[in-house]
Structures are given as C-alpha cells and as structure tokens.
Amino acid sequence: MDDAELDGAPRKSFIEAIHDTLLEEMRADERTVVLGEDVGRRGGVFRVTAGLLEEFGEERVIDTPLAESGIIGSAIGMALNGLRPIAEIQFLDFIHSAMDQIMNEAARIRYRSNNDFCCPLVIRVPFGGGVHGALYHSQSIEAVFVHTPGLKVVTPATPADAKGLLRTAIHDDDPVLYLEHKKMYRLIKGPVPEGVYDVPFGQARVVQEGTDATIIAYGMMVHEARQAATEVARETGTSIEVIDLRSLKPLDEATVVDSVKKTGKALVVTEANGLCSVASEVAALIGEEAFAYLDAPVTRVTAPDVPAMPFSPPLEHAFMVDAEKIGAALRRLIAF
Amino acid sequence: MDDAELDGAPRKSFIEAIHDTLLEEMRADERTVVLGEDVGRRGGVFRVTAGLLEEFGEERVIDTPLAESGIIGSAIGMALNGLRPIAEIQFLDFIHSAMDQIMNEAARIRYRSNNDFCCPLVIRVPFGGGVHGALYHSQSIEAVFVHTPGLKVVTPATPADAKGLLRTAIHDDDPVLYLEHKKMYRLIKGPVPEGVYDVPFGQARVVQEGTDATIIAYGMMVHEARQAATEVARETGTSIEVIDLRSLKPLDEATVVDSVKKTGKALVVTEANGLCSVASEVAALIGEEAFAYLDAPVTRVTAPDVPAMPFSPPLEHAFMVDAEKIGAALRRLIAF
Amino acid sequence: MATEVTRVPDEAVKRAFEAGAVSRNGAISVHMPLDHVDVGAGTITAAVTPPSMGDVGLSHATLRELYSFVALARALDERMWQLNRAGRAPFVVSGQGHEAAQVGAAFALDRSKDVVLPYYRDLALSLVFGLTARDVMMSALARAADPASGARQMPAHYGSAKLRIITSSSPVSTQIPHATGVAYAAKLRGTGQVSLTCFGEGGASKGDFHEACNFAGVHKLPVIFFCENNRYAISVPLERQMAIDNVADRAAGYGFPGVIVDGTDLLAVYQVVKAAADRARRGDGPTLVEAKVYRFHPHTSDDDDRAYRSPDEVKAWRARDPLALFEARLREVGALDDESLAEIRTRITGEVDAATEAAEQAPFPDPVTFDRHVYAER
Amino acid sequence: MATEVTRVPDEAVKRAFEAGAVSRNGAISVHMPLDHVDVGAGTITAAVTPPSMGDVGLSHATLRELYSFVALARALDERMWQLNRAGRAPFVVSGQGHEAAQVGAAFALDRSKDVVLPYYRDLALSLVFGLTARDVMMSALARAADPASGARQMPAHYGSAKLRIITSSSPVSTQIPHATGVAYAAKLRGTGQVSLTCFGEGGASKGDFHEACNFAGVHKLPVIFFCENNRYAISVPLERQMAIDNVADRAAGYGFPGVIVDGTDLLAVYQVVKAAADRARRGDGPTLVEAKVYRFHPHTSDDDDRAYRSPDEVKAWRARDPLALFEARLREVGALDDESLAEIRTRITGEVDAATEAAEQAPFPDPVTFDRHVYAER
Ligand SMILES: Cc1ncc(C[n+]2csc(CCOP(=O)(O)OP(=O)(O)O)c2C)c(N)n1
Ligand SMILES: Cc1ncc(C[n+]2csc(CCOP(=O)(O)OP(=O)(O)O)c2C)c(N)n1
Numbered sequence A, B: 001m002d003d004a005e006l007d008g009a010p011r012k013s014f015i016e017a018i019h020d021t022l023l024e025e026m027r028a029d030e031r032t033v034v035l036g037e038d039v040g041r042r043g044g045v046f047r048v049t050a051g052l053l054e055e056f057g058e059e060r061v062i063d064t065p066l067a068e069s070g071i072i073g074s075a076i077g078m079a080l081n082g083l084r085p086i087a088e089i090q091f092l093d094f095i096h097s098a099m100d101q102i103m104n105e106a107a108r109i110r111y112r113s114n115n116d117f118c119c120p121l122v123i124r125v126p127f128g129g130g131v132h133g134a135l136y137h138s139q140s141i142e143a144v145f146v147h148t149p150g151l152k153v154v155t156p157a158t159p160a161d162a163k164g165l166l167r168t169a170i171h172d173d174d175p176v177l178y179l180e181h182k183k184m185y186r187l188i189k190g191p192v193p194e195g196v197y198d199v200p201f202g203q204a205r206v207v208q209e210g211t212d213a214t215i216i217a218y219g220m221m222v223h224e225a226r227q228a229a230t231e232v233a234r235e236t237g238t239s240i241e242v243i244d245l246r247s248l249k250p251l252d253e254a255t256v257v258d259s260v261k262k263t264g265k266a267l268v269v270t271e272a273n274g275l276c277s278v279a280s281e282v283a284a285l286i287g288e289e290a291f292a293y294l295d296a297p298v299t300r301v302t303a304p305d306v307p308a309m310p311f312s313p314p315l316e317h318a319f320m321v322d323a324e325k326i327g328a329a330l331r332r333l334i335a336f
Numbered sequence C, D: 001m002a003t004e005v006t007r008v009p010d011e012a013v014k015r016a017f018e019a020g021a022v023s024r025n026g027a028i029s030v031h032m033p034l035d036h037v038d039v040g041a042g043t044i045t046a047a048v049t050p051p052s053m054g055d056v057g058l059s060h061a062t063l064r065e066l067y068s069f070v071a072l073a074r075a076l077d078e079r080m081w082q083l084n085r086a087g088r089a090p091f092v093v094s095g096q097g098h099e100a101a102q103v104g105a106a107f108a109l110d111r112s113k114d115v116v117l118p119y120y121r122d123l124a125l126s127l128v129f130g131l132t133a134r135d136v137m138m139s140a141l142a143r144a145a146d147p148a149s150g151a152r153q154m155p156a157h158y159g160s161a162k163l164r165i166i167t168s169s170s171p172v173s174t175q176i177p178h179a180t181g182v183a184y185a186a187k188l189r190g191t192g193q194v195s196l197t198c199f200g201e202g203g204a205s206k207g208d209f210h211e212a213c214n215f216a217g218v219h220k221l222p223v224i225f226f227c228e229n230n231r232y233a234i235s236v237p238l239e240r241q242m243a244i245d246n247v248a249d250r251a252a253g254y255g256f257p258g259v260i261v262d263g264t265d266l267l268a269v270y271q272v273v274k275a276a277a278d279r280a281r282r283g284d285g286p287t288l289v290e291a292k293v294y295r296f297h298p299h300t301s302d303d304d305d306r307a308y309r310s311p312d313e314v315k316a317w318r319a320r321d322p323l324a325l326f327e328a329r330l331r332e333v334g335a336l337d338d339e340s341l342a343e344i345r346t347r348i349t350g351e352v353d354a355a356t357e358a359a360e361q362a363p364f365p366d367p368v369t370f371d372r373h374v375y376a377e378r
C-alpha cells in the first residue's frame, strides 16, 4: 500500500481499525466466531470487540470461562470442524497457560498430519509496556512464538496495517498470533483506506528511507525509533532508514538485508527482554547476510534481562526502551 | 575442573552421574524432595531416579498425578515453605503446560517481591532428539527459557559436568532448569571425580583449543561438533577450537568472545529450531563484541524452522543436526 | 454388580468393581437404556449384567461384526508386539484389554458424521471408524503410506480427516478441549454431529480436562468425554492419581451426568454411549462416561510393568479378557459358533498378514519431503 | 436459609442463596460446628442464621476487633477510590462486599504460624494477617516502602514473608497449587501449619484449580481452598462461567468436603473455616469453602460495570452490606454501642489519614534499583 492510497483516507485510531475490521470480517463470513474473556457483554476490557455481541449474538461472540488453555484448545476444535475462530487472550502476560495448545497443537497440526488437517485460527493479544501495567500487564514475549515453527506472528504499527494484517490473518489457513500493542490503541491514529485490502505477511514496511544507518523495529518501537531517527538526523546531519518489520514470522529478510547493505549500519530494536529475542535473530541474520557491507557492529537496543516491567513510574522509565535510549545507541552507531 | 582431576577418576555414564548426584544430595539435605510422574515406583521412565523411593520413602520421592502445571506449582509452594524441591518433567516436550508456573511464577518471585521471597527449585528435564522420539519426544525449546529473566538454564555435556552442575543447581537459591540430553544418558561415558565439587554457572568449557575457527555448542551437539572438528581439521590441516557453553543462562560471554577474537571465525551450533534460538543470541553477541576481529560471517547450524522431529528414520536424519552437517558448514567457513 | 464379581476371584478386581457400583458421592444404580432415566448431574453406575439382548437390539450379524473388530484389534496388537520383539517395529503402544470398551463406544456413534478424538490406546475405536489393518501396519513400520502422518509421528497417533478421526498428538489430554470445540462448531453449524474423545484416568488429572468439561457444560455441547480407566498412568496407581474411586464423579462439578460402566462388557458400553449420544443429539449436553478397564501389556514397548504391578494382578484381570468374555456371550445367545468363529479368525489372520507384508514392502518417506507442509503451500 | 432470604427482597439475591441451600448434587444442610459432623466428600451448606454466639464462643472484645478489621478495610478501600478519582492513586482493586468473608476466614486461622495465599481482593484478609494501613497506602501510591514489592507490582498484590502472606501475582489461580505445595511442606516438616488460598469463582475454571485440588486430595494435605464467589469474573456472569450453582460441588471430585457459606455472615464464615482448619490440623485433609459474596464496585478502577450488571442488582446486594450486617449483629448481642462504634471509627479515620499522609510524603523507588534482585546477590 503506497502513500497515494493512504492520502485522503479517513483517519482512525489503532483500536478503531482493529474493531472495524473484525466487524467487517464477521459480516463477510458467518464461519467466523470471536471468543475470549469479556469479549461479549463488556466488548473486551479494551473495548476492541465492542458491539459485536449485539450484532452477531452470543453464539458467535462467546464470553468464555476464565481458562486460556480451554479457550485456545476449544478454538482449535472449532477450526477443525468448519469454523474460523478468532480468539482473544486478554493480555500476552496470560498466554502462558495456553502455550501447550498453541505450540504443541495449533502450530503442529498441519505438519504432524502430513497436510491432512489444518488449523485456521487467529489469536489476538494485547501486548507491550509503557502503560504502568507492571510485571503482568506489560509483557512482550513474541520471541517464544517466533521460535515455534508452524505459527505466524504479526505486529501492526499503524491503523492501516492493523486492518490489512488482520484481514490477512483471518483469511490465512494456518494459526496466526496477531499482537496489538496496547499503548497504541488510542495513542496512534492514521489513515485507513476504505474497502477490503490485505497486507501480505512477510513484507516489512520502509517507514522512511535513509542512507547512513538502518533502524529495524516493530510495534510501538517503530514510533519511538522514528522519533529518535528524526532527532539524531537533525543533530548529526545524517539520514536514517527506519524499517517496520510488521510480520515477525515470516520475516522479510530481503528488505532488512538490502537496507543494511545500503547503509552499512544496523540498529535493531525491541522492547522485549534481549536474550534470544527477535532483535537477536535479526542481528544474527544481518551478520550472516550483510557481513561484507557492515561498517559497524550490528547494535541491539532491548529491555534488560529483568522480569519487569516494574509498576512505579521511575522504575518503569528506567526499564523501558524509548526514543531516548534508541537515540543514544544511534548516536554511538553513527559515530562508530 | 582441569584434566588432572579427571584423570583416573572412575568412569560413569551420563545417567549414572545424574542418578548418583541426586542420591548424594538427597542424603546430604533432608529438605530435598523429588517429585514428578513415575519418579518413584518406576524410578523414572529413563531410570534416573531408580532406587530413590526405596531409600527416601514416598514422602520425599513423590509420584505425582499427571499434571505438569500442578507439579511445578506445588513444587514452588514447597520451595516457599522450607523444602528444596527437585521436580522432573518427563520430557521437555511436555513442559508447555507448566510454562505459566515457570515463567510467571518461579522466575518472577524474587524480583516481584523485591527480594522478600525466593524460589529454590530445580527442574530436571530430558530433552533433545536423535532417538526416534518424533514430534513430542525430541524437542529442544531451551531458548524460550533463556529468554525469560529470573531463570537459570544449564545443559551438561559430560558426566563430570552433569554432577557438578546438578550440585550447583540444587544449592542455588533461584529456579534452575537442568536439561539432560536423553540421547546421552547411556551413550556418553566419562570420568567423574569422587566427592563433592561444583561446576559454577556461567562458565563455558573449552573442549579443545584451536586457532583457525571456533565452534560453540552445548548438549549432545558438543560431541557432534567435536567429531566434525576432528575430521575437518585432519582434512584441512587446520586447528579448531570447540567450546561447550554448559550454562546457557547465565552465558559465559567472555570465553566465547575471546575465543572468536583469537580465531576470527565462529560457527554456532544448536539442534533446536533456529529462529530466536541460543545460536541467534550467541551469533548476535559475537557480531557485537568481536566485530573487528571477524574474518568471516558468524555462521549458524541449527534445525530448520520445521515442527519436527519426524519419526521415520530417513526424515529424522534429514532434519537432525549432526557431525556431517556441522562439518559441511565448517568447511565453508574455513574456506571463506 | 454381584454377578460380575462372582466371575472374578481376585480381591483387587472385586474391589475395583464394587467401587464402580458405589461411588463415594452417592452413585445410584440404574438399568439401561439410560435415556429412560432422568439424568441430571450426578453419578450413575450402569449395571448391565447379564446384558439383555432385547434392550440392545442388535442382530446376530451385527454382533459378529462387533466381535470381528475386537478380534482384529487384538490380532494387530499381537502382531505389532511380535514385530517389535523381532526388531522390525521400533515402538508399540498396546490397547489390549481396552478393545471392548472402544468398540462398544465407537459403534454407538453415527459413523457417517460423528467425530472421534482418540488417544494412543484407541486402535480398536479407530478401526470401527474406518482405519484399516494396512493403515495400522504402515504407521507401525513408519512407512510413507501411514495415513495419519506419513510416518512423521510415532505409531498409535491416529488421525484421518476423511474418517473424522481428529489428528492426535502425544501431550496427554490436549485433545479434550478440541472435542469441546468440535462440538461447539457442530452445534453452531447445526450439523447434528456428536464428538467423542478418549483419555485415561491419568489424563483426567490435567487442567485441560477440567477446562474442556466446564466449557462444554456451560454450553450444553454434544460431546462425550470417554475415560478409559485402567488404574495406572504408566506406573502411577489410581490412589496416587486421585483421591476418589471414579473419574465419573467429577461430572457433577460440570453440570452433566457421569456414568460408570464395566469396560470389559462391550454391550454395556455400547448402551451407555448410545444413550449419551442420543442425549447429546437431543441438545441435553455432555456426558462423562468412565469405562473400567485394564491394560494387559506394559505401557509401551519401552516400559517394564513388573516394577509397579504384580503378575498375579495382571493374571486376575486377564481372566476378564474382553475378547473371551464377548465370545462367550455371543456363543450363549447363538450369534457365534465354532464355524463362524473359524471363518472370522481366518479372515483376520489373512488381513493382518497381508497388511504386514504390504507395509514391509512399502517405501519409507522421501527425505526431501521432511520440510513440507509446515504451512499451507501455495 | 429462609431467614436469610426474608431479609433480602431482590429475586436474584434470593435465588443465589437458595442455590447455596440446595446444591444440585444433593447438598445437605447442617449446623455448625462442622467437626461435629462426619464430613466425607460431598457438599455441605453451612446455615448459621442467626449465629449462636454460644457456638462461636468469642468475647465482645474479640467481636469488636473483628468489626474493626472489616471497618478498616472498608475505610482504606474508600480512601483509595477517593485518591484514584483525585488522580493521586493510579489504580485501585476493591474488595468492598468481600470483607466479612475474608476477616472471618483469616481470623479462624492460627496467625502465629499458618500461611495465606491471597488474591487481589484480599485486603481485609491481609490486614488480619498483619498488613498495616501504612503498608497499603505505600503500595497504593507506588512508593518504595511498599512491603509487598517495593512498588514493582500493582497495588493489591499482597505479600510479606514475615507475615506469612505469600507473594502474589496477577495470573489468576497460579497461587492455588502454591497453597498445595506449602501444605505439603508443612506436613512433611511437621510444622502444624495450615495454608489457605483465596480465589474467585472465575479462578475455579482454571486448570490450576483442578490440578492443585486433586494433588491436595491425594495427599490429604492441610490446605483450605477458599472461593470468594461474587458471581462475576469481570463481566462474565456465573451462568457463563460454570453450569453449576456452587463451586463447592467440585470438592467431591477430589475426595474432600465442599462447604457453601453465606459470605456476608462473618461468624458463619469464621465457624466454617475454623472447622476446616481443625480438620486439616487433625490430618483429615483439605476443604473447599465457598463464600457467597458480591463485589460492590467495578472490577477495578479501569472497569465500568454498567456494561454488564444493573444498578438495581448492585443496590439489592448493598442491602446485604457485610459491614452493616455485622454492626447490627454486634449491637443485638451488645458487643457494640454508639460509643464504642464512634471510638472505633475515630481510630480508623486517624489511621487512614496518617497512612495516606505518610505515603504521599514517601519517596518513589530509586530508578537505579530497577534491575536489582533478579537473582540472589552475592
Ligand atoms: C502432558 C504429558 N505428560 C506426560 C506424558 C508422558 N505420558 C505418556 S502416557 C502417560 C500416562 C497416561 O496415563 P493415562 O492417562 O491413565 O492413560 P493410559 O496410558 O493408562 O491409558 C504419561 C505420563 C505425556 N505424554 N504428556
Ligand atoms: C490467567 C488470567 N487470565 C485473565 C486475567 C484477567 N483477569 C483479571 S481478574 C479476572 C476475573 C477474575 O474473576 P474471579 O476469579 O471471579 O475473581 P473476582 O475478580 O470476581 O474476585 C480476569 C479475567 C488474569 N489476571 N489472569
């Protein structure tokens, strides 16, 4: 989707884009059902599913018991018997008890049955920090799902991508983890083209072009990276390329590698804990594929290896990756 | 522990070393309890806990109901009330339903309580492939635990380290995931010094010194790497350094980085799926810390992004990382 | 269930069946068919001894068909053990002792549309749903023609989209919530399907059992939770697995009936599951059926059961071999005689031999295919 | 529990308590104290109305102490809401409506050694175990002096090693298996401790509830599973959470008693939990106690309950405000009068004011400490 299509499109918040797309897709295909805790009467604790119960009724908009493994497990059963379930896990921090159903079941059903069965399942989950959510309402553990073959993992950073990626996810015949950064719900607004369109998986988005360094990010960090890039570019008279991965699995290796071949410097950003993270993977990839083009070490900006985030604002600020920390690393990288 | 100490020490199989250490530690500290499925009457499905029930009785050697989350959850409660539980999860493939208790509870108890509580818990788990275990008796998902702050993760590759690392784990006041490669149980034998000794966490072992390239591996892959190194070295007249990480979290960054600074070439090996794996982390680390010393791209040899392993021998062989595949990558790296 | 007990000398077995008859939270005893009984939440003990053929209403031909399934499952199981001992089959999971319960349950369903979600012991159940001896041997010998997985999974991981046998995995009890979801889809889509999922008493200790039963109860879904209680989870005995005698007693906590049935009595199981399926189709919701069975062999070919149970105990249970019991019954009612029996046996031996031969000739999967079908291929 | 019902006009409430009185799997009604009753597995409805002070055997001074805990919890809760509306407290979880159940339960334990594993509603329970108004305000305002976590966790995540209040987290029901393990350690070490863990009826849908209860039943552990059933899990009503009326009915599936008690009746809860604790200490094993309560406020300060329940319903339940009910009772028996009441109220207001002030003066955690205590520091 190029800027032309975006120009003049109506502006929506991130959450509106997701909500409206759910509404459209449920209207378009009666096999779709939404299930999760508080998705019906309450319309979701973030109100993403507001109004769906009223329009589609209790049978297609299911307020489930408080049981994450049961939610994903029964959603898998629904997918195996002709429905297109869209499950919500209320916070990524609470997905752990469903990992057996996600990793051992949903992700492996096609492979283990040698293509006799498949599992068209979308799992929507709010994730990410900076909202004073403390240890259990702030987590970013996407890496463990990227590590798991058979899954797809996407993280829109704009309302337009939120719509396009959700459509693609709902139409995909394999399980997709659709991660919604909760800080973006009302903070991020942008143009969202009318009518149906897909944003294909495995295609990163070049947020802005540049020649002196490449920042690779996803989710809320795309916005922090862009801010850092603007400030540092102004300061240092350089031009910074910013890439939004959008889809973590499959990963758009070509766009990342080509960009770094061009700029020679790479800064990989995630707000998640750093070890075995998406930043580790992208950094390793660049080191393997763009070795001869690197003018500086591939640098990672990640959360420290601390089981945060802490609740108290000063602690949260100390822990959280933001434009300031990205900027500092970017300055060092440019000066290298 | 240097070779001197090992020389003349009695030889034991990997499984004997683990079994004997459990026995000694349970004799030494009556706060220790062993719990898991089939650990008592059956002495474990691999016989690691054979004889413990007879010596320590049903109260300290607990055949639990079939419930992994319950096993880890109650083990945490035991640790919080004065015991030193050593829990067994029968296969790493079945640990998923306990991930909530491991990642959200055990790993976070000290941090979230600001050091008021701690969770001295050892979780022993057989892992790894090459035993015709198919999709659900072969997994290597250690990366998801390395990604989780608050945990420690170790993977002995020799009987001597099996003893020393298990002792350190049982005496540690934080939760430790102790991973036992099931293919090594009876295949790998070696000297095991008598008496008590610790192998500290966060210290890699230089298996053999070399000057032309460094292979970094852990678990069963250490033995495959060593074989590959020997063959390729003979062939090419080079000398290859082989490093056994032993402890994945904390990671011995210095030993890895210094070795690569010396050899200029790094091959990182894991039998796990590659994306966001320990190999990704180590490769990214080397790219960051040894950038100026690299004569070739840091190369990874990992399992492909396939939810295997498949059962049928030809499929398993095609999937599995082994000396042959490591050797091929090593030749390319040396020729670079 | 006195008449049962008199047929069984061993005390342990006697106690087991008495436990079935009187459940700690006040089980009541009723006679089949279940749907003549007002079944609220609570535990019912199905005592059908001796079975009244009138109630069952199956022709002699049908009874012979049922017998053939039990006998075929037994013959295949024995053949796999032979191949394993001969080093030709890498791994065996045995269902011997469970066959009557499985055949009775599967046969009570509508095989033209119902859905089963088996676990690794359910060879006999899968045969009734259309799996062939050839299919079984292909997977036992890890050949490409294994219909469940193309030899990607271990043997005994049954599955076939065409036969409505849902692909199964190794983690215990993960299939139980799938059964709930399958039933939810059936209800929403109005397909009239019933789903039935099987698991052991050990599997009933997993959280997934609880979460799946609860969700199914809330929505009164057409699902049958079928527990094959063989008193051991590998080596862990019943009294270390749970503090109650009957898994069925848990149904009351989910708002639907739990039924305890003698799993060595094929017709009793048939009637109980039939009643549960009718109930499900009527929209009255789930039923938890607990079949009391025993596993004659070690857990798998990797296990040694002498570590945790006595040869005498096994011997006592073998006296209740469901194959022998069913044969005796069919002779009683004149549905089987030496001649028809010989004929069935010859046919089955032929099938098993042919299947074994075919599998041993059949190719292994092509290594280059190992990374296919991780995702849909476009 | 007819006398209860007459005190309550609203139909919904009436039904709720009738449900308590007659449980679907055949609950029986008994009178306190429980340990005069032979308690096998099964459901018991504790009907103690009006409470016989003779049975309870508490002095007027003690009754006033109990009242003070309820009143202090209420006052702190209300103050936190005020601070929240004023933008001075970022987040509030309210226990209003649950206080009598919590105080009755906590007081029935031995506070010199027993262990509690609360959930986020358990302010009143934690106060009885020694948490102070000051502690509460420090965590409400995220100050360094928060004893539970040094302001690392959200408010209402109670914990204190010294007070034997086990550190709590946000994922629902993870504390239930911890309580089982704590009890296992108590039994093995012979400490004579009882553990009590709290959770909502929504929490009883999680697999961890099932796995923890089952394990505790198998080993007859000294643990009390205390369910505060307030009929909603955020917005999800009871009938979408489970197909039965009483969580207590599940106890039968684990081999221990389940007791249903009116959670607005402090003395009834006290007697039930006391009986359960005695039972646990006698070595007779776990008890599942279900207190029927109601949450007067939205789920948290981030919730809006008008989306899922009617003001009338809330109003009807407020007519059963446990604070008012307990005050009335104590006046009846002469344990409270205007004077003693005024004195208690003044003391409490003073405590809450002082605590608020202290917290507002207190420093936030030092940012440089954010990465400490991930592991033991050497
Ligand atoms: C989650 C999980 N934990 C452990 C295992 C290992 N395991 C396989 S079968 C089994 C025992 C199952 O017992 P039960 O449910 O009673 O079924 P049975 O084998 O007796 O028919 C165990 C522990 C597993 N497959 N999955
Ligand atoms: C595993 C998990 N899933 C979801 C949530 C979000 N959540 C917090 S409280 C709650 C409802 C709990 O209801 P209940 O157990 O009845 O306790 P109550 O709040 O009514 O006292 C939910 C869904 C959570 N904290 N943990």
Ligand SMILES: [Mg+2]
Pocket (backbone or CB within 6 Å): C200, C201, C202, C228, C229, C230, C231, C232, C233, C234
């Ligand atoms: Mg069993």
Ligand SMILES: [Mg+2]
Pocket (backbone or CB within 6 Å): D200, D201, D202, D228, D229, D230, D231, D232, D233, D234
């Ligand atoms: Mg509730």
